[in-house]
Amino acid sequence: APIVHVLGARPNFVKAAPVIDALRALGAEQAVVHTGQHYDARMSEVFFDELGLPEPDVNLGVGSGGHAEQTAALLVGLEKEFTGRSPALVIVYGDVNSTIAAALVAAKLQIPVAHVEAGLRSFDMSMPEEVNRRLTDQLSALCLVTSPEGVGHLAAEGVPVARAHFVGNPMIDTLLANxxxxxxxxxxxxxxxxxxxxxxxxxxxxxxxxxxxxxxxxxxxxxxxxxxxxxxxxxxxxxxxxxxxxxxxxxxxxxxxxxxxxxxxxxxxxxxxxxxxxxxxxxxxxxxxxxxxxxxxxxxxxxxxxxxxxxxxxxxxxxxxxxxxxxxxxxxxxxxxxxxxxxxxxxRPPLWDGHAGPRIAEVIMRYLSE
Ligand code: UD1
Missing domain, CATH: 3.40.50.2000 (Glycogen Phosphorylase B;)
Structure with missing residues (x-):
């Protein structure tokens, strides 16, 4: 069964590239689901080309809309996708609507979720991203944390410490690699x-x-x-x-x-x-x-x-x-x-050293082998 990456918006693409590379190096079977949240060539395609991301296995084409409309389309599309592909694990990135939708669908289907960029908090619930990241972390079997204070934020919200892994920042992997x-x-x-x-x-x-x-x-x-x-x-x-x-x-x-x-x-x-x-x-x-x-x-x-x-x-x-x-x-x-x-x-903040991707891949492969 594949590890499925769910990507939707511009910043997701930048974070996923080093994780996909590192999992490939470990021989993992992977698939990429593009939700289509961002769809303009300048917001999406150019990133896949420049970052050497694999062509998405599918693009759900959910597009834009109000939060309810967009999230609803994401939930419906992702449920079909996960049911068909039976992923061993789903990886979600950051804090966009595609992130929370994928985490919610996977959790309901009892598929483990790994959240890359877990633990960040603005403590400002008026931002849609804060809602998305808090809920995603609650639903994730693996919280992959980019910044040390994130571990404390997760603990304060009752996330078991064993789920939190401080791995560094894959966005910085991409920056340093290029x-x-x-x-x-x-x-x-x-x-x-x-x-x-x-x-x-x-x-x-x-x-x-x-x-x-x-x-x-x-x-x-x-x-x-x-x-x-x-x-x-x-x-x-x-x-x-x-x-x-x-x-x-x-x-x-x-x-x-x-x-x-x-x-x-x-x-x-x-x-x-x-x-x-x-x-x-x-x-x-x-x-x-x-x-x-x-x-x-x-x-x-x-x-x-x-x-x-x-x-x-x-x-x-x-x-x-x-x-x-x-x-x-x-x-x-x-x-x-x-x-x-x-x-x-x-x-440089701790572990923003260009090697977050391999650390994330290692945590995920260890989890799947247990
Ligand atoms: C989303 C993320 C935000 C992130 C940003 C990065 C959520 C809630 N927000 O915001 O956290 O910082 O991506 O870019 O997920 N549009 C286009 N072409 C596109 C995509 C969007 O024209 O390819 C326009 C549409 O008018 C759309 C609007 O931009 O309604 C907003 O797009 P949306 O996906 O809702 O959120 P972003 O503002 O891009």
């Missing part, structure tokens, strides 16, 4: 980027779904653009609201389509600072040594603040914080922005 491909000069030329720029990404419902909030955000982003050119690849979610608020109608703002993984990280690597509300990007900037200003009231990844280059800011704090970062003042998110290398190793 480090040689992040060519800043090439990406500058390919996308006509300015010499010095701040890179922004914004897609959280709390920041972009309400037109008035999105407009306020755009005003602050224009303030950033007054300090340095602002490059912003726009996620489909929020695109309409940000553009309606005039995002690109300001000097120095460069709106791009969503980028593939290699171009995106190359653009991050070349940025003077990053402004974001993404989860994964807080981690990637920590390893790349790029100052990161996260426009959120909280983070499920506090280690990127304590060890890394991340800092949480309100809308009002954004422009002053970017100014500080650009000036490299002490106390800024990280003024020095060293090249990844020796300095990066000092900043």
């Amino acid at each position: 480090l040689g491909k992040f060519d800043t000069d090439r990406v500058r030329e390919a996308h006509a980027l300015p010499g010095r720029y701040v890179l922004a990404t914004m897609h959280r419902p709390a920041n972009v779904d309400d037109p008035e909030t999105a407009a306020a955000l755009v005003r602050h982003l224009h303030g950033v653009a007054d300090l340095a050119d602002l490059v912003i690849p726009v996620h489909p979610r929020g695109r309409a609201n940000l553009l309606a608020a005039g995002l690109d109608e300001h000097d120095g703002v460069h709106v791009l389509e969503p980028l593939g993984y290699i171009d995106f990280i190359a653009a991050v690597r070349g940025a003077a600072a990053v402004v974001t509300d993404s989860g994964g990007l807080q981690e990637e900037t920590t390893i790349l040594g790029v100052p990161c200003l996260t426009v959120r009231p909280n983070t499920e990844r506090p280690i990127t603040v304590t060890h890394g280059t991340n800092r949480l800011v309100t809308f009002e704090e954004l422009v002053p914080a970017v100014r500080k970062s650009l000036e490299g003042e002490p106390g800024s998110a990280n003024g020095s922005a060293p090249e990844p290398g020796r300095a990066a190793a000092d900043r």
Whole structure:
């Protein structure tokens, strides 16, 4: 019986690549179910190509919709899929709707679930991701934890300690494995980027779904653009609201389509600072040594603040914080922005060492042989 990976959204693809590789190296039988939660070529296909992911065995094509509609389609599609394939174990990634749906269906069918990126907590139940990750961890036989504090979070919620395995961060495996491909000069030329720029990404419902909030955000982003050119690849979610608020109608703002993984990280690597509300990007900037200003009231990844280059800011704090970062003042998110290398190793959270995939594969194979 195969180990089935359930992948749905962009960040899932980045986390799964090293796990699939490591399981393949151990000779495991595997299948990949793509739920189709993300379906635009730029949100999905390009990641499969660039990361060398195997072609999905099936794509359920669930697409977009409200939470109920999307989750319902995921549940129905995944139940059929798991019933047909009888997986030995299902691996789910991160905190997206595909993650909780797959965990719920597998648990009901008594198929063990392994959750990669278990234990993260923002303690903010207004975020759909927090709901998804809490419930997924409760349903998982193996909680594969990326950051040490995650083990304590699981214990506090009554998850038996034997289920929690601190294995490190597979998203960082992918980053380190591709480090040689992040060519800043090439990406500058390919996308006509300015010499010095701040890179922004914004897609959280709390920041972009309400037109008035999105407009306020755009005003602050224009303030950033007054300090340095602002490059912003726009996620489909929020695109309409940000553009309606005039995002690109300001000097120095460069709106791009969503980028593939290699171009995106190359653009991050070349940025003077990053402004974001993404989860994964807080981690990637920590390893790349790029100052990161996260426009959120909280983070499920506090280690990127304590060890890394991340800092949480309100809308009002954004422009002053970017100014500080650009000036490299002490106390800024990280003024020095060293090249990844020796300095990066000092900043590296425990086990973000490029070997999480093999550790995850080992835990899973041991579990299946018991
Ligand atoms: C999802 C995750 C979020 C993650 C993000 C990464 C959930 C609840 N949220 O958010 O945690 O940070 O992915 O990208 O699972 N759309 C397209 N093309 C696509 C995909 C989406 O146009 O390929 C548009 C649709 O209008 C859709 C909207 O984006 O309604 C939102 O997509 P959805 O899958 O609901 O969640 P994301 O906002 O992408």
